[in-house]
Amino acid sequence: MGTRSARIVWYTAMSMDGRLATADNDLGFLDTIGDRGDAGRGEWDAFVAEIDGVIIGATTLRWLLDGGHSWPHDDLPTWLVSHDTSLPARVGPTRAPLHRVEGDLTGMLDQIEAAGLSRVWLCGGGAVAGQLLALDAVDEVIATVAPTALGNGPALFEHQNLSLPRFGLVECRPAGGDAARLVWHRRDT
Numbered sequence: 001m002g003t004r005s006a007r008i009v010w011y012t013a014m015s016m017d018g019r020l021a022t023a024d025n026d027l028g029f030l031d032t033i034g035d036r037g038d039a040g041r042g043e044w045d046a047f048v049a050e051i052d053g054v055i056i057g058a059t060t061l062r063w064l065l066d067g068g069h070s071w072p073h074d075d076l077p078t079w080l081v082s083h084d085t086s087l088p089a090r091v092g093p094t095r096a097p098l099h100r101v102e103g104d105l106t107g108m109l110d111q112i113e114a115a116g117l118s119r120v121w122l123c124g125g126g127a128v129a130g131q132l133l134a135l136d137a138v139d140e141v142i143a144t145v146a147p148t149a150l151g152n153g154p155a156l157f158e159h160q161n162l163s164l165p166r167f168g169l170v171e172c173r174p175a176g177g178d179a180a181r182l183v184w185h186r187r188d189t
């Protein structure tokens with residue numbers, strides 16, 4: 001995957017034990033991350049300003065929709081990974097295309113490449129991230145680690161067989177209260 005020009009960036013928050021949510025999709029643990037005010041919002045805004053596409057899994061999108069939210073990044077081409085043919089209709093009209101893909105995600109990566117994108121946010125969740133990592137297609141991980149543990153729920157990468165992919169640490173620092181921000185980039189070797 002190293003020859004692709006679009007960078008796939010897994011930007012998320014997780015618990016100390018590497019969970020994205022509880023098994024019943026509760027994200028209440030995020031409240032243990034201290035509010036960094038303008039600094040935190042500025043970091044997020046700067047990240048969003050640089051992305052030109054999004055990848056999202058069905059469970060993550062359903063969590064948003066079930067919570068009464070719309071798809072907030074409908075101005076960006078979005079790849080929805082799902083078997084559910086009715087899910088795009090739940091999102092409603094979007095300003096940029098919403099593509100539903102299923103099965104082997106290599107084809108989705110080809111579509112992203114063909115679209116000429118440069119920096120794509122992997123919005124989650126762990127099941128999609130695990131498949132992309134198995135394809136060696138995760139270029140960056142930007143994770144805020146909350147100072148608590150969940151003990152269950154989807155992990156940062158959900159996959160049965162990963163062959164010890166290597167990342168280089170780019171950043172490691174406090175991120176509000178007792179949380180930490182970690183940034184890794186994929187090692188090419």
Ligand SMILES: NC(=O)c1ccc[n+]([C@@H]2O[C@H](COP(=O)([O-])OP(=O)(O)OC[C@H]3O[C@@H](n4cnc5c(N)ncnc54)[C@H](OP(=O)(O)O)[C@@H]3O)[C@@H](O)[C@H]2O)c1
Nearest residue numbers: 013021025057058059060082083102103124125126127128
């Ligand atoms: N902490 C955070 O910042 C953060 C970030 C992201 C997500 N989350 C949370 O994480 C949870 C979701 O993570 P998750 O790992 O359980 O799920 P996910 O990756 O969002 O979605 C998994 C689902 O996507 C579909 N899917 C995955 N791969 C597929 C493929 N190759 N072909 C077709 N469909 C495929 C399947 O659903 P269907 O068969 O139904 O289509 C599968 O059950 C949610 O609670 C979400 O809110 C938290």
